[in-house]
Every structure is written in structure tokens, then in C-alpha cells.
Amino acid sequence: RLTRDELMRHEAAGITTATEIGMQPSWLPFYETLFARAVSPIRMRTYEAAVLAGTASRSLENGDDMFAMIGVKFWADGSPFVGNIWTSRPYLNSDVTLNRMGLPRDHLGQLNYQREQIEQMVDTYARQGWQLAVHTQGDRSIDVMLDCYEKALATYPTARRPFRLEHCALMRDDQIARAKALGVECSFFLPHIYYWGEAIRDSLFGPEVAARYMPSGSATRAGLRVSYHCDSPMTEPSPLRCLQIATTRRTGQGAVLGADQRVGIEHALKAVTIDAAYQIGMADKIGSLEVGKYADLVILGGDPRTHDPADLENLPVLATFLGGEIK
Numbered sequence: 001r002l003t004r005d006e007l008m009r010h011e012a013a014g015i016t017t018a019t020e021i022g023m024q025p026s027w028l029p030f031y032e033t034l035f036a037r038a039v040s041p042i043r044m045r046t047y048e049a050a051v052l053a054g055t056a057s058r059s060l061e062n063g064d065d066m067f068a069m070i071g072v073k074f075w076a077d078g079s080p081f082v083g084n085i086w087t088s089r090p091y092l093n094s095d096v097t098l099n100r101m102g103l104p105r106d107h108l109g110q111l112n113y114q115r116e117q118i119e120q121m122v123d124t125y126a127r128q129g130w131q132l133a134v135h136t137q138g139d140r141s142i143d144v145m146l147d148c149y150e151k152a153l154a155t156y157p158t159a160r161r162p163f164r165l166e167h168c169a170l171m172r173d174d175q176i177a178r179a180k181a182l183g184v185e186c187s188f189f190l191p192h193i194y195y196w197g198e199a200i201r202d203s204l205f206g207p208e209v210a211a212r213y214m215p216s217g218s219a220t221r222a223g224l225r226v227s228y229h230c231d232s233p234m235t236e237p238s239p240l241r242c243l244q245i246a247t248t249r250r251t252g253q254g255a256v257l258g259a260d261q262r263v264g265i266e267h268a269l270k271a272v273t274i275d276a277a278y279q280i281g282m283a284d285k286i287g288s289l290e291v292g293k294y295a296d297l298v299i300l301g302g303d304p305r306t307h308d309p310a311d312l313e314n315l316p317v318l319a320t321f322l323g324g325e326i327k
Contacts, residue, residue, distance in 0.1 A: 004034060006232070011041035011327050013237045014298035014317040017277070017286060019229075020046040021073045021133055021166065025057040028069070035067040041320070041327040043296075045280045047073040047133050050121050052113075060129050060160075065294070070281060071131030071160060074121055075112050077141040080169055080204060081196065085109045085138035087170055089209065096203035109138055119148050126152035131160035131281070133187075137169040146178050153182060164279060166229075170205075171215055176222045185279050187227040188216040190245040191235040197251030210257050216246055216271070217261035227276040228268075239272040243304060244312035246271065265305050295324035 010018050020031075023046045034040055043066050048056055050072040058069045078084030083091065083103045090106040097103045111118070122145075125132060132149070136142045142165060149163045162185040165171075169192065179186060192200065192214060201210035212218070219226050228242035246268040249256050277287025286296050301316030320327045 004039065007040055007042055007044075010232070010237045011320050011322075012317065014239055014300070014320055015042055015237055016296035016298070016320060016322050017043040017045065017280070017282070018237075019280060020044060022049045022075075023047060023069070024049055028057065031067060035063075038066075040066065042322065043067070043286070045070050045282070047071040047131075050074040050125055052117055052121060053124065054121075056125065056128060056130060065282075065285060071133055071164075072125045073133045073135065073166070074118075075135040076118060076145055077109065077111055077136060077138050080137055080192075080200070083107055083109060084112070085169070086111050086140040086144075087138040088140050089205075091204055092206055094203045096199065108140075111141060111144065115144055118144060119151075122148040122152050123155075126156040126159040129156070129159050131163065133164040133166055135166045137167050139170045139172050139175065142168065142171055142175050146175060146182065146184065149184055150182055160281065162225075162279060167214075167231075168219075169214055170209065170212075171219070173215075173218055173222075176215070176219050176224065179219075180222050180224055185225055185227070186216075186219050187229050187279065188214045188219070189231050190214055190216065190228050190242050191230055191238075193249060193257055194241065194245050194252045195235060197255055197257050198253060201255070201257060212258055212261065215258075215261055217258075217263050220263050220267050220271075225275040225278050226271050227279050228271050238313060240300075240304070240315050240317075241313040242272060243268045244309060247309040247312070250310060265309065269304065295321060297321050 046069045062069055077086050083101050086109045090108050091097045093105050134145050136145050162183055165186045167189045168186045200213055201207055216226055230237050246263050247265055249258050249262050274287035277283040286294050299319040301318055304312055307315055
């Protein structure tokens with residue numbers, strides 16, 4: 001759960017709107033009280049943690065432009081660093097995977113649920129009208145989710161869109177094309193590359209897979225309106241670092257993983273502004289400076305479009321405005 005101090009950290013990083021993805025129903029009173037007192041420095045959209053045969057704790061019509069619950073989230077698989085993502089190509093048989101992680105040889109991982117249970121959760125919440133945002137890292141997990149999404153989107157045309165895939169570490173080109181055709185959007189956890197890029201390349205999956213890990217460049221070129229995220233507190237909230245990774249594909253140690261997955265700064269900026277706003281259903285209110293929208297903006301100590309891409313994370317955040325007011 002994000003405390004007010006944590007919300008202030010987001011604001012200091014130049015963030016005006018954040019999502020709480022995987023919120024427990026017991027957290028809602030805390031947030032509702034916080035926002036009722038008008039003391040939050042940022043806007044928030046939440047996705048409640050889904051349960052089997054569950055019903056969301058709030059109605060579809062709840063909250064306001066500062067705080068609202070807009071969807072549900074569940075974890076179709078787990079973490080590549082634990083070994084519980086479902087892949088079509090096995091993990092490397094390395095000292096890290098075999099001895100430190102304790103995985104069997106040629107490990108392929110698994111889903112967190114039976115496929116029928118995933119189908120049930122998607123159907124249940126789509127029928128109620130909610131947007132779905134599902135944690136998917138392995139490509140076989142993504143196949144399952146795209147199958148379930150395709151059926152639900154056809155069956156429940158009034159469910160909130162776009163349905164989302166979260167993280168998308170090992171997403172294939174054919175899956176990107178399928179997501180585009182379905183209107184499904186992706187949010188990429190790019191700081192994996194910055195913090196753990198060498199481990200992904202040398203110990204977990206090998207150079208070929210690492211070069212396409214978090215394939216945000218392919219998704220952007222295919223026409224998806226992607227977003228980037230930091231999964232705070234997994235990594236510190238930093239849109240500027242996400243811009244740096246998206247445009248350079250550099251790890252924190254300086255290696256480049258998949259130069260062909262780089263995007264230009266204009267595309268990267270959209271992923272942390274207007275396209276991120278689109279994914280949470282607020283593109284008509286935030287995400288760009290236009291007449292009729294809230295004046296949510298950040299003042300930086302330089303122009304990210306001309307600044308050295310390898311140093312974007314060090315651009316100073318001088319001020320953050322929410323609705324035209326400095327925070």
C-alpha cells in the first residue's frame with residue numbers, strides 16, 4: 001500500500017498520476033480517507049486484486065478524477081527471478097538457475113492457476129464490466145491471456161477497455177500483432193533491463209532472449225500504445241529512467257541489450273504521458289497539454305528531446321504541477 005510519504009516520492013520524481021495495481025479491498029478505506037482530505041499530491045487509479053469467483057468491492061461508478069478504482073488485476077504467472085514464469089524456451093542450465101534458484105534442468109516454469117481458473121476470473125470480471133490488467137511474464141502465459149481476452153472482449157463489449165498485459169518480459173512478435181488486432185495494450189517493466197540485464201543475459205535466458213526481453217520497441221513499431229512502469233517499490237519510481245532505458249536499452253552497468261528494441265524519445269515520452277493516460281481511461285483529461293484538460297505537468301532542468309539519452313535519469317525535476325497548482 002502506498003503511504004502519503006510514498007506518494008510524495010512519486011510526485012518528487014515528476015509523476016502526477018499513478019496506479020495501484022493489485023490493491024487489496026482492505027486498503028480502500030485508507031485511500032478514500034486520504035483523498036477525501038485532499039492531501040494527496042498525485043492522482044491515483046487502482047486495480048483490485050482479483051479472486052476466484054469473486055466480485056469487486058466497489059461499483060463501476062466510484063471515485064472522481066483524483067481517485068477511483070477502475071479495474072481488477074491478477075497474476076497469471078510469477079517472476080523470472082524466481083523461476084515461476086511459463087516459457088516456451090527453457091531457462092539456461094547455469095549455476096544461478098540450478099544451484100542458487102534450485103530449478104530443475106531445462107526448466108519451463110508454470111502458470112499460477114489452472115487455465116480454467118484463469119478463464120473463470122476473466123469472464124467473471126469482464127461480465128461485471130471491469131478493465132482487466134493481468135501480470136504476464138512468460139510467452140506461454142501471454143498466449144493464455146490473449147486467448148481469454150479474445151473471448152471476453154467478444155462476449156462483453158461493454159467491459160472497460162483496453163484490457164492490459166503487465167510486464168510482458170518474453171512477449172513474441174506474433175503475440176504483439178495479436179494484441180494489436182484485439183485492442184489489448186501492454187505495460188513494460190523496463191527497469192528489469194537496467195537492474196538485472198546482465199543476469200537475464202548470462203544466467204537466466206541467454207543473449208538471444210535477452211536482446212528481445214521487454215520488447216517495447218517491437219510493440220511500439222506495431223502500433224501499440226504502450227506504457228512503461230517501475231513496479232514501485234520493486235524499483236524506485238522514475239519515469240526519466242524509463243525514458244533512458246527505452247531509448248538506449250542500457251543496463252546500469254553499461255551493456256546494451258537489444259539495440260533494435262530502442263525507440264526514439266518522442267515515442268518514449270508518449271509512453272509515460274498520453275499513452276499511459278489512455279491505458280487508464282483518462283486520455284481525455286490528462287497526458288497532454290490541451291484546452292479542456294487538467295494542467296498536470298512537470299518542469300525539468302533540461303529538454304529530454306535533446307538531452308543525452310544515456311543521462312536522462314539525471315535530469316532534475318524542478319517542479320510538479322497538478323491541476324495547475326505546484327506541489
